[in-house]
Amino acid sequence: MNWYTLTVEEIFDELDGGPDGLDPETAEKRRERVGPNEITGDSGRSPLRIFLAQFERALIWVLLVAAVLSFAIGHVVDAVLIGIILLLNGVFGFVQEYRAEQSLEALRDMASPTVTVRRDGTELEVDATDLVPGDIVLLGQGDVVPADGRLVASENLEVDEAPLTGESVPVEKTTGTVEAETPLAERKNAVYKGTNVTRGRGVAVVVETGMDTEMGEIATALIGAEDPRTPLQRDLDRLGRRLGIGVVALSALIVPLLLIGGKGVVQAGLTAVSLAVAAVPEGLPAVVTLTLALGVRRMADENALVRTLPAVEALGAVDxxxxxxxxxxxxGEMRVQTAWVSDTAVDVGSDDGIGADGDVTDRLDQLFEIGAVCNDATAEEGDPTERALVAAAADHGIDVEARRESRSRRDEVPFSSERKRMATIHDDVVYVKGAPAVVLERSSRVLGPDGPVDLDEKARADIEAQVESFAEDALRVLGFAYKDRSDDGGPEENLVFVGLQGLLDPPxxxxxxxxxxxxxxxxxxxxxxxxxxxxxxxxxxxxxxxxxxxxxxxxxxxxxxxxxxxxxxxxxxxxxxxxxxxxxxxxxxxxxxxxxxxxxxxxxxxxxxxxxxxxxxxxxxxxxxxxxxxxxxxxxxxxxxxTAIQRGRTIFDNIWKFVAYLLSANAAEVAIVFLASLFGYLILPAVQLLWINLLTDGLPALALGTDPGGDVMQREPREQATGIIDRDMLGFVGGAGLIATVLLLGLMFYTLDGAASVTPYAMTMVFTGLVVFEFVKLYVVRWTRETPVLTNPWLGVAVAASLLLQLAVLYTPLNEYFGTVPLDIADWGVLGAVLLLGTPALLLVGWLIRRHAAGERAATSPRRASDSPDAKVD
The missing domain is CATH 3.40.50.1000 (HAD superfamily/HAD-like)
Incomplete structure (x- = not known):
């Protein structure tokens, strides 16, 4: 119901109430019917909900299936390793998001705990949650409005409605009716739950409580709203689904082929599991999560608290x-922007006029004194406009407290929405401030360079023109005047008009x-x-x-x-x-x-x-x-x-690099395992593939996540439909994967030397060759995204650590679990020759992608074809 369109009497009839309020029995029955006056809803995500959310991606489910299959065929080590990766991923994501959630736990009830209410003609304090429609509430300066109400009485009442409407200036409230189409910010006869009384007093009849208030309607909208999926979440889900389909298709193809070729069921099953492990980048979820977590930590240092990890990357994708x-x-606070005294306007924020010698300073001193003394606020408390006048006087060099003491107040005529002015009466002078037209109407003289002069029509026109000029700049304009008490007339007649102050909530x-x-x-x-x-x-x-x-x-x-x-x-x-x-x-x-x-x-x-x-x-x-x-x-x-947008774009760039890096590795692994199996060789068993993925997807990939940003803020936002796996990434994955496949299959046949089955030596050479090839590719993928080579010392540390781990599985008893043998100097020479052949080809792929990316960035986004950002800036 549009309560603001009804008269007070009509509302009393509708609610079976009256000016003396409800009787306690009626109020209690009504509360039982309408419920408590409180905002209910989602109190935040539970720890269990946050933890389970880490496992909702399709890629995670593909990994779970791979773990189950590995366990089913007896490869317990593989299954355990996948399980550890999944658990760590969940823990990392949970810790970050739970910390953010905990840091935001706060009371959301914006109503005051108690309120003065009139029931059966008696005023008493009750809990705000006990209010019901029909109650009569009494409001005063500093109160939080406890429920939506229609004003019954108002005395200089002003309410700060910024939390609800965004209006920066407190709203004057009256008791009359308004039209049905009046927007919420202009309903001057209504008060709303959660807003603040900044001035005056009022009496209101409660018309809506709890979830039926304007704030309650907002809370209801929130409860029904779902968090949209971020681009990264959508991309990873899409990747997981495609990998799942690809694994099933490859297994459905290779198993029958191997069985027809005379291989046993166990060999066919092992090959299928190896293909599944090769196809799935096990480290991708964990590396994405950790990279986002690192971004969250940096953003917290930069004053941005992230509640959900994917939001970091999503922020970098907004357009x-x-x-x-x-x-x-x-x-968020009113400030005096401009002051005007007889033919002279000065910018309060500059040195022009303020603090200068001469008559302008004297008149400005008079102007600011009136603003500070004809005022009930302090610099910290009171009406925002009056606080701004006090601050302007202090900035001008006036000791506000000293001036107030020297101009002790004998009486005052308070501001009201009808009068549109305030007057304070002192021993020898009267100070007046208010709406310029109202103050000007009561003025007969204006303060000029040599003192008060008659206010003729030209002078009035000049002042009105100045008021209009200030208003065009969206300034709230106040007029100021004084009068010697010895002059004829009442305290607000025959005033001397001193000047204007224009106020604004400044940028x-x-x-x-x-x-x-x-x-x-x-x-x-x-x-x-x-x-x-x-x-x-x-x-x-x-x-x-x-x-x-x-x-x-x-x-x-x-x-x-x-x-x-x-x-x-x-x-x-x-x-x-x-x-x-x-x-x-x-x-x-x-x-x-x-x-x-x-x-x-x-x-x-x-x-x-x-x-x-x-x-x-x-x-x-x-x-x-x-x-x-x-x-x-x-x-x-x-x-x-x-800064957060730049951080988000940098994180996306880093995610792009290690996704391209990981997927190109997995593409090569799948192609090598698949093609080798067609010749009857299981060249890379599941445990070696898992080790490769852990080694290359772990520390080196994570180090990519710490790369500094380049020219990310000089680029157009990426198109959402493209996703993280764009044409450039597919080109890199395909090109790098093809190069690795050709080189390592050639290495396999070279080391097998015609053997009918895979030898530990050939297996070790291909296994180690793939690992070292991945480390070279790390630097190429960074160069592809125009990341300077020597800007990330952690990458060198990660590569060195990973190489040491690879050497450990070659030259320690661990080789028994991985099926490897030690390599000699000649073997490492062969691997070096393979790298010399592959690196120029990799650099060619990177160069082609850089050229294509530069062309893409030079083009204007379709959404902005007619809206140049440069034009806006100028």
């Missing part, structure tokens, strides 16, 4: 960032550069705010977002198809409500965009939950927003988003 304004792009100083960087990276930035269109347009232009403005009401009037067209053109949205933000998000996603949503308020939570990556503010952010997000910025700084 649109939808961001709230208040507290995210702006500082963070570093935001413009951060947005320019994201634009250069091919990422669109869309600002979605609850503020009015003029403020939104001015702030957007100031931070480098040039765009038409679309209001929430206009979004509501568009059908889905038209909205999909408009979101490609519009980057600034004003007066947006939660439903509008989700519609904008879904329209962008329907157009193929990967969207990151940043925000801090309750109103941001549904969009954070449904976005590809939800980014909440850690300081100003509500607990609801944090619980709905994937990443929490610990410093609320937009530059941390830019």
């Amino acid at each position: 649109v960032v939808c961001t709230d304004k208040t507290g995210t792009l702006t500082e 963070r100083p570093e935001v413009r550069d951060a947005i320019a960087d994201t634009h250069r990276a091919g990422i669109e930035v869309k600002m979605i705010t609850g503020d009015n269109a003029a403020t939104a347009r001015a702030i957007a232009a100031d931070i480098g977002i040039e765009s038409a403005v679309l209001t929430g009401q206009e979004v509501e009037e568009l059908d889905d198809e038209t909205l999909r067209e408009r979101v490609e053109e519009v980057d600034v949205y004003a007066r947006a409500e939660p439903t509008h933000k989700v519609r904008i998000l879904r329209a962008l996603q329907a157009n193929g965009a990967a969207v990151a949503m940043t925000g801090d308020g309750v109103n941001d939570a549904p969009a954070l939950k449904n976005a590809d990556v939800g980014i909440a503010m850690g300081i100003r952010g509500t607990d609801v927003a944090k619980q709905a997000s994937d990443i929490v910025l610990l410093d609320d700084n937009y530059t941390s988003i830019r």
Whole structure:
């Protein structure tokens, strides 16, 4: 029901209540019927749920099947090794995500614990959860509104609704009715659960409680929302399914062929298991998880707390960032931006006029004194606008407390929405501040360079023009005046008009550069705010977002198809409500965009939950927003988003390198085992293949995850449809796999020297040759992605350690378990010759891929063909 459209009497009739409130018995019965006044829902992921989530990928299930098959045919060591890999992968992922979840555990109930309520004509304190529709609640400065209510009485009441609407300025509240189509941010006769009273007093009749409140509706939307799969999760699932199908197809082909060729069932089974082990990159899930975990640790040091590991890579893949304004792009606090005194406007943030000698400084001193003394706030507490006036006076060099003591207050006429001004009466003077038109109307003189002069029509027109100019810059403008008490007339008549102060919630100083960087990276930035269109347009232009403005009401009037067209053109949205933000998000996603949503308020939570990556503010952010997000910025700084995007892109680059590295190794292993089996040789048994995968997929692959980023922020975002296994990777996997297969099959036949069955010597040569070939390929795959050779000392350490482990299975008693024999110097010479033949061919494959990748990066993304990022930055 649109309660805000009804009169107070109609609401009392609807709720069977009255101005004296409900009687206790009625209230208790009603509470039993409607339930407690609290927000319920998902309290977070349980430890068991987090742990089981680590095993939901298709690739993990393929590995589980390989482990079961290995155990079934008696290869217990192989099965145990696969099991250990899977367990470690689960533990690594669990530890990281559980830590993030624990760090965000906080009370999400934003209502005050107790509230003053009138029941049966008596005022008493009750628990906020006991409120029911029909209760009469009393509100005062500093209170948190405990439920949605319709105002019965209001005395200078202002409410900060930023957590719900995104509106940066407290809203004045009245008791009249408003139209049905009035947006939430403009319903001045209603108060909402979870918002804060910043000024005045009010009485409200409760109309909705618990999950029926505006905040409750948001919580309901969150409960029903599912976390979208990240590009990396989708790619790994797709890879797992394809590998599973490939293993089954290869086994179905090779087993009959071997049986027809006269091989026994055991030999055919061993070959099938070897193919399965060769096809599956056992280390891939663990290496991906550990690489993401390393990224999480670095991002935490850079003030970004990651709640789910895949979100790291997903952030690097986004091509649109939808961001709230208040507290995210702006500082979240009102500031005096500009002051004006008789023909002179000065930027409060600069040295022009402020602190200078002469009459301008004297008049500015008078202006700022009025703002500080005709004021009930301190620098830390009170109405945000009044706090800003105190801060401006202090920045001007005024000792606010000393001035207030010297101008002791004898009386005051408080501000009200009807009067639109405040006056304080002192021993010899009256100070007035308020809406410029109201103050100007009561002024007969203006303070000029040589003192007060008559306020003629030209002077009035000049002041009105200045007010209009400030308003065009989206500034909230206040007028200031004084009067000697000895002058004729009442305390607010025949005033001397001193000047104006223009206030704004200013952009963070570093935001413009951060947005320019994201634009250069091919990422669109869309600002979605609850503020009015003029403020939104001015702030957007100031931070480098040039765009038409679309209001929430206009979004509501568009059908889905038209909205999909408009979101490609519009980057600034004003007066947006939660439903509008989700519609904008879904329209962008329907157009193929990967969207990151940043925000801090309750109103941001549904969009954070449904976005590809939800980014909440850690300081100003509500607990609801944090619980709905994937990443929490610990410093609320937009530059941390830019850094996080760079980190995500770097991580994707590193994942690309070791996925290409691992898959090319597995492609070579499958091809060697398959082709050798056609000649009747089981050249690489499962235990050796597992060792190769552990050795090459372990430390060296993990070291790739520590590679520093290159020019990742100079590239367009990758296309989602392409996935991590793109054309370049397929080219590298195919080319490197083919080179390894040809060289090592040649080595096999050379070392077999016509033998009818595989000898331990031939097996050892092929086994060791594949290992050392992989170490050479490590450096080639890095060169392919334009990573400087000497920037990762950990890679050299990893290769050295892996080589020592390989030597251990050749020259220690471990060779008994691996079926290997020691090699002499001549054998190593043969292996060196193989590497000399293969390395130039590998470099040729890498060079071709580098050329293709450079051409791809030079092309503009289809989504941005008509929207150059450079144009936006300028």
